[in-house]
Amino acid sequence: MEIGIKEQWIAFIHQLQDDICHGLEVVDGKAVFVEDAWQRPEGGGGKTRVIANGNAIEKGGVNTSVVFGEVTDPMRTQLKIDGHSWFAAGLSLVIHPANPFAPTVHANYRMFELYNAGQQVIDRWFGGGTDLTPYYLLEEDAIHFHATYKQACDQFDQGFYPRFKKECDNYFVNWHRSNERRGIGGIFYDYQKPSDEKDVNFWIGFAKTCGYAFLDAYVPILGRRMHSPFEPQHKHWQEIRRGRYVEFNLVHDRGTLFGLKTNGRIESILMSLPPTVRFEYNYQPVAGSPEDKLLQACLNPVDWV
Amino acid sequence: MEIGIKEQWIAFIHQLQDDICHGLEVVDGKAVFVEDAWQRPEGGGGKTRVIANGNAIEKGGVNTSVVFGEVTDPMRTQLKIDGHSWFAAGLSLVIHPANPFAPTVHANYRMFELYNAGQQVIDRWFGGGTDLTPYYLLEEDAIHFHATYKQACDQFDQGFYPRFKKECDNYFVNWHRSNERRGIGGIFYDYQKPSDEKDVNFWIGFAKTCGYAFLDAYVPILGRRMHSPFEPQHKHWQEIRRGRYVEFNLVHDRGTLFGLKTNGRIESILMSLPPTVRFEYNYQPVAGSPEDKLLQACLNPVDWV
Numbered sequence: 197m198e199i200g201i202k203e204q205w206i207a208f209i210h211q212l213q214d215d216i217c218h219g220l221e222v223v224d225g226k227a228v229f230v231e232d233a234w235q236r237p238e239g240g241g242g243k244t245r246v247i248a249n250g251n252a253i254e255k256g257g258v259n260t261s262v263v264f265g266e267v268t269d270p271m272r273t274q275l276k277i278d279g280h281s282w283f284a285a286g287l288s289l290v291i292h293p294a295n296p297f298a299p300t301v302h303a304n305y306r307m308f309e310l311y312n313a314g315q316q317v318i319d320r321w322f323g324g325g326t327d328l329t330p331y332y333l334l335e336e337d338a339i340h341f342h343a344t345y346k347q348a349c350d351q352f353d354q355g356f357y358p359r360f361k362k363e364c365d366n367y368f369v370n371w372h373r374s375n376e377r378r379g380i381g382g383i384f385y386d387y388q389k390p391s392d393e394k395d396v397n398f399w400i401g402f403a404k405t406c407g408y409a410f411l412d413a414y415v416p417i418l419g420r421r422m423h424s425p426f427e428p429q430h431k432h433w434q435e436i437r438r439g440r441y442v443e444f445n446l447v448h449d450r451g452t453l454f455g456l457k458t459n460g461r462i463e464s465i466l467m468s469l470p471p472t473v474r475f476e477y478n479y480q481p482v483a484g485s486p487e488d489k490l491l492q493a494c495l496n497p498v499d500w501v
Numbered sequence: 502m503e504i505g506i507k508e509q510w511i512a513f514i515h516q517l518q519d520d521i522c523h524g525l526e527v528v529d530g531k532a533v534f535v536e537d538a539w540q541r542p543e544g545g546g547g548k549t550r551v552i553a554n555g556n557a558i559e560k561g562g563v564n565t566s567v568v569f570g571e572v573t574d575p576m577r578t579q580l581k582i583d584g585h586s587w588f589a590a591g592l593s594l595v596i597h598p599a600n601p602f603a604p605t606v607h608a609n610y611r612m613f614e615l616y617n618a619g620q621q622v623i624d625r626w627f628g629g630g631t632d633l634t635p636y637y638l639l640e641e642d643a644i645h646f647h648a649t650y651k652q653a654c655d656q657f658d659q660g661f662y663p664r665f666k667k668e669c670d671n672y673f674v675n676w677h678r679s680n681e682r683r684g685i686g687g688i689f690y691d692y693q694k695p696s697d698e699k700d701v702n703f704w705i706g707f708a709k710t711c712g713y714a715f716l717d718a719y720v721p722i723l724g725r726r727m728h729s730p731f732e733p734q735h736k737h738w739q740e741i742r743r744g745r746y747v748e749f750n751l752v753h754d755r756g757t758l759f760g761l762k763t764n765g766r767i768e769s770i771l772m773s774l775p776p777t778v779r780f781e782y783n784y785q786p787v788a789g790s791p792e793d794k795l796l797q798a799c800l801n802p803v804d805w806v
Contacts (some may be wrong), residue, residue, distance in 0.1 A: 232642045232783070246782045257782065438775070446751035447761070456677045456752070469744070471779035476776065477551045477562065478537070478768040 202283065203395055205307050207402065209260045209287040210243075211405045212305070216289065217245055217258050220409045223419045224250040229258065234461045238265040244464040248471070254294035257467035260287050263458070267310075270367035270457045279310035279318055286324075287407065288451065290468040291414070296434035297377070298421035299330035299337065300441065301414045302468070304451060305403045322399040323386035326410055327364055329379030329441060331434040333490045335500075337417045338380050342500035344413035345383045348405045352398070357501075360385045367496040370444050377494040378444045382413075433487050436479050438470035445469060507699055509763065510612050513705065514565045514592040515548075517610070522550055522563050524716045528724045531557040534563065539766045543570040544777055549769040553776070554797065557727035559599035562772035565592050568763070575762045584615035584623055590629065591629075592712065593756065596719070596775040600738035603726035604635035604684070605746065606719045607773070609756060610708045617689075627704040628691035629714055634684030634746060636739040638795045640805075642722045643685050647805035649718035650688045653710045657703070662806075665690045670802040675749050682799040683749045687718075688783045738792045741784050743775035750774060 200464035217229045227250030242261030247253050264283040269275045283499050286306030293300065305324035312318050328341050340363070349356035366386035371375050383406065390396045445468055455465035481487035508539035522534045540546035547566030552558050569588040576582045591611025598605065610629035616624050633646050647666070654661035669689035675681050688711065695701045699741025750757050750773055760770035 248782065255780075255782070337667075373768050435777075441779075442747060442778075443751065443771075446748060462677050463783040466748075466780065467782055471780060472740075473558075473747075473778040473780070475771065475774035475778070476775060477553065477560070477772055 199336075200232065201400075202285070202307075202309070204400060206262055206285055208404055208407070209305065212287055213245065213260045213367060214377050215408070216287075216410060217247075217268065219415050220247065220253065220256070220258070220291065220418075222423070223415050224252045226251040227249050227253060232464075232467060234464065236459070236461065238459060240264050242461065242464060244461070244467065246467060248295050250294075252293055252295070252298065252418050254292050255471035256289070257464070258287070258289040258290040259464050259467065261285065261460070261464070266415065267456070268458075272335035274457055275311065280313045281311045281315070283311075284454075286375070286419050288468075291418070292438070292470045293422060294440060295422050295424055296331045296426050296430040297334065297424035298418050299328050299331070299408075300438075300470070302327055303407070303410050305407050307399075307403075317329040317392055320389065320396075321386070322388045322390075322403060324403050324406060325360065325364055325367075325382060325384035326406065327368055327379055327382035327384065328414075331428070331435070332486055333380070333493050337421070338498070338500050339494075341380075341382060341413050344409050345406065348409040349383065351405060353394075354360070356385075356402075357383065361499075369448070370440055372443070373440070373450065374495070376440070376491070377497060378440055380493055380500070381497060390482075408492060432437060433472065433481070434461075435470075435472055437473045438473045438478060438489070441470055442473055503615075506705075507590070507614070508614075509705060511567055511590055513709055513712070514590060514610065517592055517709075518550065518563055518565045520713070521592075521715060522552075524564070524720050525552065525558065525596065526560070528727070529557045531556040532558060537577060537769075537770065541568050541570075541764070541766065542765060545569050547766065547769060548709065549766070551771065551772060555597055557600070557603065559597050560767070560776035561594070561596040563592070563594040564769050564772065566590065566765070568771070570763070573763075579762055580759060582615065584620045586616045586620070588614040588616075589759075592806075593773075594715075596723070597743070598723060598727060598773045600727050600729055601636045601731050601735040602729035604615065604633045605721050605743075605775070605791065606634070606715075607632055608712070608715050610712050612704075612708075624693070625694065625701075626693075627693045627708060629708050630665065630669055630672075630687060630689035631711065632673055632684055632687035632689065633719075633720065634742070635795060636742050637735070637791055638685070638798050639726070643798075643803070643805050645722065646685075646687060646718050649692070649714050650711065651806050653714040654688065656710060657707050658699075661707075662688065662691075666804075673749060674753070675687050675745055676753065678745070678747070679800070681745070681796070682802060683745055685798055685805075686802060738786070739774075740777055740779035740797070741781060743778045744780045746775055747778055759783070761804050 217408045229245040229247045232244045240263035246257045262285040288304040290302045303326040310319040348358040360383035364381040368378045533551040534552045537549045545568035549564045551562045567590040593609040595607045608631040615624040651662040665688035669686040671685045
């Protein structure tokens with residue numbers, strides 16, 4: 197049955213990739229995804245699909261990868277992964293809209309297996325999540341996004357949404373900036389190991405439900421904000437906040453670190469970085485301004501539903 | 502004599518800060534440095550001096566810091582620093598010119614002391630260097646920059662320039678991008694512990710000579726390139742390459758890591774990040790173009806003198 201689990205997971209992420217790319221192309225109405233298929237010398241490969249300069253999307257990627265190899269010393273020491281060989285497969289997406297009133301979004305669903313020298317599975321876990329990074333806090337959008345994932349979670353365990361919402365608030369944090377979050381969160385779960393009560397099928401089903409919830413959670417927001425009128429000052433603030441996105445992804449993100457330590461395809465890993473970014477010394481929004489309102493929500497996570 | 506060494510070093514970095522800021526203001530002719538003095542709760546502080554939107558300089562900082570404290574667990578495990586308490590003082594500068602034909606420059610000169618529980622010095626070292634990050638390879642500038650530091654080094658040890666030039670080429674490397682350097686180097690030295698032959702005064706003298714060489718090495722280049730005519734395509738390439746600067750500083754730079762792990766003042770540490778940056782998926786310059794010529798010099802370091 198080991199093959200069956202991996203095959204089921206791989207089929208899921210590829211179908212989800214197709215469906216999400218299609219949904220985003222429809223709302224964008226101009227740009228289309230371009231695929232780069234790549235292979236990893238040490239084992240496996242991926243399908244990177246990128247989109248740029250659309251009506252709605254300034255830069256984005258919806259990637260899948262199915263990779264495997266031996267556990268190397270950097271993985272052992274820096275990623276604390278102990279075993280003989282490993283397998284990882286997942287979907288990862290980041291969408292950076294052009295319009296500063298449309299939020300950036302990220303999603304990732306992954307499974308990981310670890311083997312002993314005899315190729316037996318000695319560990320297996322699932323992880324995933326989706327989080328929203330607005331530049332202006334539009335409460336209607338925040339509530340819609342969180343409510344969609346709460347509904348998805350509640351089908352599996354009433355405790356999931358509050359727990360994974362909190363894990364999200366505690367993961368996407370620029371610890372070096374007084375614990376400022378990169379956005380307003382969503383859900384995040386990691387190292388979920390199948391048990392008798394919540395077996396492999398449970399976790400695959402959960403990832404499927406959350407994965408497909410993306411289209412309900414994000415596409416309507418993008419659709420209604422992509423044409424919002426904006427001024428250069430709004431774009432300026434978007435680019436300042438995108439700088440925080442860069443800081444999180446390059447300094448803290450475990451996914452990026454895993455990619456760099458396992459000789460992943462660098463352009464696929466760094467696809468997540470925003471298209472245009474500003475770093476200004478000690479930029480502080482005016483207290484009480486719409487920019488400050490967003491910042492305060494990043495400093496003090498809100499319970500949206 | 503311990504107090505004397507630290508005092509001499511602190512006086513040097515503050516004088517160098519004044520002199521470099523003055524030299525840069527003169528060539529810029531418009532913008533002036535603004536100082537933010539800050540204190541570190543755990544001990545010490547610094548003087549951050551920033552400049553922005555000048556005739557020549559789009560964003561820059563010339564900072565000094567004099568900091569000390571107890572060795573913490575993150576320092577022990579992540580920075581491999583073993584002792585009871587520590588002291589560090591240095592000058593650090595990064596200048597990002599607006600004109601894409603003018604190179605970015607970085608310099609840093611620092612001393613570090615480590616103490617046992619009885620406050621005795623158990624280790625002391627010096628480090629420093631300066632490196633150039635052009636966006637277009639102008640050989641005249643590259644030769645002038647390297648020749649200036651070779652001349653500075655040769656006054657102290659004929660072996661220094663070749664050795665520290667090589668260390669520089671091996672330090673400012675985006676290892677995750679097939680060992681692409683962030684620029685065309687300069688000199689870099691670290692962990693230089695005083696010996697009978699090369700005592701504390703030798704290393705302070707060397708830092709002074711290299712520190713003051715900055716004005717000869719860089720200001721004439723900035724002066725002659727700040728008015729070069731350029732097109733949007735040149736600015737675009739500058740912003741792409743600035744992305745590599747961000748990647749190096751946030752993923753690899755030991756100075757940034759040290760700042761983050763020792764609760765340094767974040768705006769002073771990240772002052773080094775460029776003002777406007779672009780991240781485009783898999784951007785590749787046309788083979789044989791001026792952009793590609795720069796890239797090739799970053800992939801294969803050149804002996805300029």
